Amino acid sequence: MKTKFSREKFVQRIRVHLEQDGFPRLEMTLIVAFTGLSGFLTSVLLLHCGLLTIWLRYACAFGVAYAVFFTLLWLWLYKRSGDLVDTVDLLNVIPSPSGASSSSLNILEAGGGNFSGAGASGSFEGLASEGTSVPLGGVGDALEVAGEADEFAIPLIIIIAIGAAVFALLASSAVVIASAPVLFAELMVDAFLSASLYHRLKGLHTRHWLHTALRKTILPFLIGATFFVGLGWFMQHQVPQAHSLGEVIHHYRTTP
Template sequence: MKWPSRNERVRAMRQRLETQGWPRLQMSLLVALAGAAGFLGNWGLLHAGFGKMALRYPLAVLVAWGAFLALLWVWLKARESEDVADAGDALDLLPESGGAPARAGNAASDAGTGDLFDGLAAADEFALPLIAIVFVVTLLLAALWIVTGAPTLFAELLVDSALSASLYHRMRHGDANHWLETAWRRTRTPFAVTALMLALLGFAVQTLHPGAHTLGQAMAAAHARND
């Protein structure tokens, strides 16, 4: 009997999760908890003296990512007795498929960036609400990115946990991954994009209002200036 490949196991487990469970709903809860950890991290960093939003926001995203990976571990342990065992038993019945930058350019970019923020400062009353909207949209899109791919991520985590726990000797060496490697590979892009976007937004806010340490403070200062 030939053992199925990892990809076949993942496809079968994904179908099972989508049929018998609510993977996107479960992932929504994990993302919400990770987001709360990120907000708490941002609050803690602010009170620890990290006033620069361009630095603090990416660090808060890193806190959220760490919390998210920890939550994935908790989820995996909670499902281990049921789904990981089934990944080793039921999926073995599947047949195996056959086959195998310049300095001048930087100066121009800096000049363009300066012109952009000068324009934002001239329209301060519109710039900050726009930044706030982009801030919220960035977080929502990152969450949607992860939630949408929840069935595949959960399926890979369960299969990789089963393989590393009891089935590794049945698979070809290149087919087995540690669950943490899978989680890192699947989630690094949305978290990295979010960190970059929030760093840029934080830099924009503090360019408009150098004394502000939060978006709320900047908006209050802009409101007071307009009054």
């Protein structure tokens, strides 16, 4: 009797294995944290380099952080390449063709690896619930100075705007951390299994792992970026001479 394989079955089995064998949510927490740090440092560096327009600086910081996020996903996939063959053997999800040796499953070459493989197209239900957003340039300032702000000196609208932007980033980050096993499983399928295994199976379409990561993350990323870029524009509109969130807070606390 011939077993019918599908991308969804591969994703499900690898997701279960990842949760039993490792800590995918903790790993995603570290990825999100380093991504946020890169965005914050980018914003600080751009400020020192003379980019004084707040909303534009936040937009650039988000762009850099998003690139860092994809780089960290690549590093995670590369790290996983070493035990992928063992994972596939353990799950026994791919029928070995007659006469094929286990060495045919070596997907990554020494010295960098190849991530040009792709997986089958599938449904992307609940994109927002499975996506990710990245906390970055500005959120550190927001948490620090907003916590020290005097409510009676700072307009309520400013406090609400800061709170909304921070909440959007923290909430979307929590969502991606919770859904990390599914996201990692899909990336593993698209990045590794397709290159050496999917060509044995008929009727499966392919796509690059970057395509999967982009589709899973672009919506929440844009939501988070929109909130912070909008916050930057609003603050500079209210206090044109200010070049950072700290200066906006300082302006309202020192102005009678």
